[in-house]
Amino acid sequence: MGSPAFSVPALRGLVEAGHEVACVYAQPPRPAGRGQRETPCPVHQAAIEMGLPVRTPARVRRDVAEHDAFAALGLDAAVVVAYGLILPGPMLAAPRLGCLNIHASLLPRWRGAAPIHAAVLAGDAETGITIMRMDEGLDTGPMLLREATPIGPRETTAEVHDRLSAMGARLILRALAERPAEIPQPEEGATYAPKLGKEDGRLDWAEPASALDRRVRAMTPWPGAFTALGGEVLRVLSAEPAPGREAAAGTVLDDAMLVACGGGTALRLLRVQKAGRAAMEAGAFLRGHAVPTGTVLG
Template sequence: MRLAFMGTPDFAVPALQALHAAGHEIVVVYTQPPRPAGRGKKERPSPVHVAAQELGIAVRTPLSLRRDTAEHDHFTALRLDAAVVAAYGLILPVAMLDSPAHGCLNIHASLLPRWRGAAPIQAAILAGDRESGVTIMQMDAGLDTGAMLCEGRVALTPRTTATSLHDDLAAMGARLVVETLRTIPPPRPQPEEGVTYAARLTREDGRLRWDRPADMLDRQVRAMTPWPGTFTLLAGETIKIGAVTMDPTPTTAAPGTIVDDRLLVACGNGTTLRITRLQRPGRGMMEADAFLRGQAVPTGTRFDLPQP
């Protein structure tokens, strides 16, 4: 097929590569413009931009598409069979959605209609869902409301992180979109019940509130890795938490209190959680044993609780 591909982050790269390997004619890749990154704030192209250049595909980086009629006309003139969209980050106007013969297909990282919106991978883990997956969706003008063409499922385990689920779903989405373009299955409207939304993440979503139960905090740590990451305060210093494990030890200590000499922390409802990886400002992430060799955290020390 004659395609356009529209995506920006690492999640979208496997799909672009799979479509190219399957022999589709990808005439253009749309991605967000290079952004300042790193300590030097040098402009860095997106992962999809880099992958497209490696494949020799033309790249376009408009800042917006809503009112750019010249871009709409250019897109229409491509006479596409379909456009594949994966975490592009820009809203497509109706003029572009309706242009390709088979429309615009979105690779969405959830089992729609659960977790429409910007952060479905993190939302599924945070909510304790037992499964997640990918839906190939026919895009319309709504927010992830289009008809479903194909889906794949994956079980979530007590150790699933946003990083591991991201990689699994990126690979799954690549396989499914190639299969969808091969078969063009009939669209199925999304169910009206069970609709949930995953809001865009902010740094504040990573703040640990120790008065919550340990299982909820465990899911938060796994859901917020690598970004925004989770953190707490110790004597006013921000400590990043890289990994934790559930612990069956009950406690009557106040939430946020260290209850042994190996970073077992009291949480809400008398539950406890053990910190296994953490990081001080200006240092690298390290295992708890290495951290404690450099900085003692005596039993009874209390992590600062956030203000209500």
């Protein structure tokens, strides 16, 4: 049970390891691309390629027919990774070994929908994968396996995402093979990572450069960090803190896209993109767009 690209390595790993996949559950196809054509999600597409049966219910919480169909599969276990729908009690209880979740954090830190973004944004030194048996709480079930990985000082959510995706695929195979003892999650240290929206990428120049640097990296590739330049949206794809000076927040301090931030700090924009245009290194962007010293970004 999964939907985005993060979930695909786990599905492929289960099949390659010889597990019988009775059914794949994924989010329904949605409009995508310029033509807004109905497009299956990455897990759905992978399942089709592997010849696996797929179900794509739009909701499952109160759909008794879906509960019955799930129970009728006669599962030993369900593997759930970034599925996107909340499973009700009857579905959680149906598999013999329960529903095993691949969660992209070291629980109980960063329960919720966006744990990788949250870890990068908070400046955590490490994150990891937790394999847990799901209960009806929000990522509160007992843990079977945990494995940590450091977050590099310049890493983006995209980079951590790919590493954790591979780790999750490896650890779920271990969990199914070894059947490790369950360990209850402690409530101490629990934090939550809510679902993100596009506005979470907005840069508030009153914050210090270190926080803005983390936001740029945390929001890469989605929802994307951005600011306003002359009434247009300017996406900030890469940046780094640099020596600054006291100036109004958002003021461009030199001719190479150094921007004043809170507390006398500064952020140098390294790679940017205007709406409908190609992404560019800052130097190339400045050759075609005047951003004089004293310009205020908002």
